[in-house]
Amino acid sequence: MATNFTRRTILQGLAVGAVPALLPANAEARVKHDGKVVGLMSGARALVETLLAEGCECVFGIPGAQENELWDAMKSRDLPYLFVTHEFSASTMADGYARATGKPGVISVVPGPGLTNSLTGMGEALLDSIPMVCIVGDVARGEKYRPFQVHELPMEQLLKAVTKEVISVSTVDEIPCAIRTAFMKAKEGEPGPVGVLVPYNLFIEATRFNSQPLPNPGIPFDEACFAEALNLLKKINLRVGIYAGIGCQDFSDELTTLAEVLQAPVATSVSGKGAIDECHPLAVGWGYGPQGTPTAEKAFMAVDLVLAIGVKFSEVSTAFYSLPPKPYLIHVDAKADNMNKIKKATVAVHTDAGFFMRKLLENESAIQRNKSDKLTSCIASWKAEDARANAKPNSKCGIDPMQFILALRKTTKPDALTYVDVTLSEHWAAEAFTTRRPRHYFNPTDNQAMGWSIPASIGGQKAFPNRQVVTITGDGCFLMSAMEISTTARECLPVKFFVLDDQTYHYMQKLQKQAYLRTTATILARMNYEALAKGFGVDYHEIKPGDDFEASIQIALDKKGPVLTRVITDYGQRPVRWIDAVKDRYTKELSGRQKLKFMARMGARALDLKKDND
Numbered sequence: 001m002a003t004n005f006t007r008r009t010i011l012q013g014l015a016v017g018a019v020p021a022l023l024p025a026n027a028e029a030r031v032k033h034d035g036k037v038v039g040l041m042s043g044a045r046a047l048v049e050t051l052l053a054e055g056c057e058c059v060f061g062i063p064g065a066q067e068n069e070l071w072d073a074m075k076s077r078d079l080p081y082l083f084v085t086h087e088f089s090a091s092t093m094a095d096g097y098a099r100a101t102g103k104p105g106v107i108s109v110v111p112g113p114g115l116t117n118s119l120t121g122m123g124e125a126l127l128d129s130i131p132m133v134c135i136v137g138d139v140a141r142g143e144k145y146r147p148f149q150v151h152e153l154p155m156e157q158l159l160k161a162v163t164k165e166v167i168s169v170s171t172v173d174e175i176p177c178a179i180r181t182a183f184m185k186a187k188e189g190e191p192g193p194v195g196v197l198v199p200y201n202l203f204i205e206a207t208r209f210n211s212q213p214l215p216n217p218g219i220p221f222d223e224a225c226f227a228e229a230l231n232l233l234k235k236i237n238l239r240v241g242i243y244a245g246i247g248c249q250d251f252s253d254e255l256t257t258l259a260e261v262l263q264a265p266v267a268t269s270v271s272g273k274g275a276i277d278e279c280h281p282l283a284v285g286w287g288y289g290p291q292g293t294p295t296a297e298k299a300f301m302a303v304d305l306v307l308a309i310g311v312k313f314s315e316v317s318t319a320f321y322s323l324p325p326k327p328y329l330i331h332v333d334a335k336a337d338n339m340n341k342i343k344k345a346t347v348a349v350h351t352d353a354g355f356f357m358r359k360l361l362e363n364e365s366a367i368q369r370n371k372s373d374k375l376t377s378c379i380a381s382w383k384a385e386d387a388r389a390n391a392k393p394n395s396k397c398g399i400d401p402m403q404f405i406l407a408l409r410k411t412t413k414p415d416a417l418t419y420v421d422v423t424l425s426e427h428w429a430a431e432a433f434t435t436r437r438p439r440h441y442f443n444p445t446d447n448q449a450m451g452w453s454i455p456a457s458i459g460g461q462k463a464f465p466n467r468q469v470v471t472i473t474g475d476g477c478f479l480m481s482a483m484e485i486s487t488t489a490r491e492c493l494p495v496k497f498f499v500l501d502d503q504t505y506h507y508m509q510k511l512q513k514q515a516y517l518r519t520t521a522t523i524l525a526r527m528n529y530e531a532l533a534k535g536f537g538v539d540y541h542e543i544k545p546g547d548d549f550e551a552s553i554q555i556a557l558d559k560k561g562p563v564l565t566r567v568i569t570d571y572g573q574r575p576v577r578w579i580d581a582v583k584d585r586y587t588k589e590l591s592g593r594q595k596l597k598f599m600a601r602m603g604a605r606a607l608d609l610k611k612d613n614d
Contacts, residue, residue, distance in 0.1 A: 037211040043172040044073040044203040050179040060090040064110030066137035066200035089455035091121025096456030104131035104186040112151025122162040127446035131186035132193035141199035159195035166195040176211035190335035240264040241303035246271035247310015251354035263369040265299035269317040274435035281376040291319030291581035295382040310353035313342035319581035398570030401425040407549035416468035421453035423474030424507040427578040451480030488562035489537035500569040517605040533564040541565040
């Protein structure tokens with residue numbers, strides 16, 4: 001067989017060391033059907049083979065000097081990758097992919113600015129419990145280390161702040177195990193991002209690998225606490241309400257059955273939306289306090305025992321911890337550290353949400369309540385009342401965001417993926433965007449990273465190229481990540497981007513006006529969205545006051561390829577339950593002196609008639 005001698009093959013041969021320079025590099029490398037990675041290969045090739053063995057479907061990122069060898073290996077092995085415009089988008093796309101699929105999203109970035117740019121997206125994944133594997137090409141280490149290398153920031157320390165764990169590779173033979181461990185850790189317990197630091201000099205080193213899949217870590221199960229929880233649920237006189245979080249997203253059937261057995265209304269956190277079909281007779285929407293849907297608040301007033309499964313009671317989902325106390329709380333979570341932090345649990349059960357619910361259902365006859373037609377009738381009546389209130393228009397000069405949200409819900413397909421950004425409308429969408437399936441509605445919750453939805457939706461579309469994918473994005477969020485829309489044009493990813501445009505940071509205006517009677521740094525530049533769309537290479541659409549919302553949205557949805565749609569918006573005076581709940585709770589926690597200071601300042605400004613907004 002003839003061998004083609006090129007500069008590349010000679011250099012690869014030299015990198016192998018013991019392998020003759022004329023032998024094609026990685027000739028023996030292979031992945032066996034049982035997931036083993038075996039053979040003589042470079043570190044870059046071994047890393048790619050391990051990604052394939054772990055089921056990686058796409059790597060998001062930007063190549064650079066420290067990772068070019070790795071990206072070249074991806075191309076050689078046909079491992080799909082998505083070249084992004086900014087590393088923030090790489091981590092956020094991986095986040096959007098992971099939320100839609102339930103599998104870890106994978107990114108590959110260079111050290112220094114590549115890593116620092118991606119930290120915000122990793123932080124969102126960490127706080128929102130999203131599995132991610134973050135491969136960072138480190139500067140040269142070991143005998144190849146030299147001081148003052150380009151990008152030589154303290155990578156490990158930076159990663160530690162936004163990941164569950166950092167795995168630092170020091171020799172080439174450690175690479176496969178490091179990647180396998182990262183995948184396992186990303187999914188184990190409470191999911192989250194795991195960092196893998198690989199010095200770039202190890203990508204070109206070679207050795208003979210024989211990497212085995214790691215054993216399943218198993219599921220923690222506190223049997224004694226489970227027995228306590230079971231005994232509490234056996235008290236048929238206690239009225240139960242279920243509060244379901246993101247931990248329930250892959251156990252919708254179990255959650256629904258358990259609700260029916262317990263005759264329990266089911267409220268979700270924002271990240272838990274869709275874990276139960278929101279049209280189910282026992283589904284009451286999100287939250288169960290003054291911040292959530294009115295139906296949920298009313299349904300939980302009669303609840304004695306809250307069964308909280310796979311949820312953390314975080315500040316955002318509880319509106320500054322404003323959930324009302326109940327006599328009993330059973331808290332179930334895959335991470336023991338998440339329990340008894342915000343609310344003291346009567347019983348805290350450290351285990352996986354699905355495992356817990358299946359174990360409970362094994363005891364169905366002992367915990368079953370009689371069917372309550374009165375409860376389901378009340379829930380249906382409350383939902384209808386909420387729907388009527390939401391349907392009332394509340395704007396004068398533009399489109400009411402709530403009307404847009406309702407119209408978008410009616411026009412999108414049942415299996416559409418909806419990505420909602422950090423806008424004032426995220427709270428209305430959480431209430432009114434009826435979600436019928438798990439992993440179909442997504443919102444950055446606990447890091448509240450503005451600009452999240454544009455790249456996250458691209459990650460979702462990459463995972464499901466034949467599904468409808470839409471965003472609800474504010475104009476301020478749009479400015480933070482809009483350039484990534486050009487990626488959809490290049491890659492022919494048909495995301496439909498809807499931008500609510502009122503030329504302000506309206507969310508901040510709402511908060512500032514209530515607290516200070518004026519606004520500061522909230523006015524945005526007037527944008528020519530049509531020209532931007534042309535520059536991005538995507539189609540353009542506009543929804544104006546007076547348009548038939550559903551028909552106009554349908555025009556955008558029917559267009560082939562990616563579409564940027566400007567929605568001319570007037571937020572009006574529609575109340576935001578979440579903000580009202582936060583305000584009430586925050587005010588209660590102020591000292592007397594602090595309250596007087598706020599009142600004096602607001603009183604003085606109320607008498608000042610000159611315009612002082614910007």
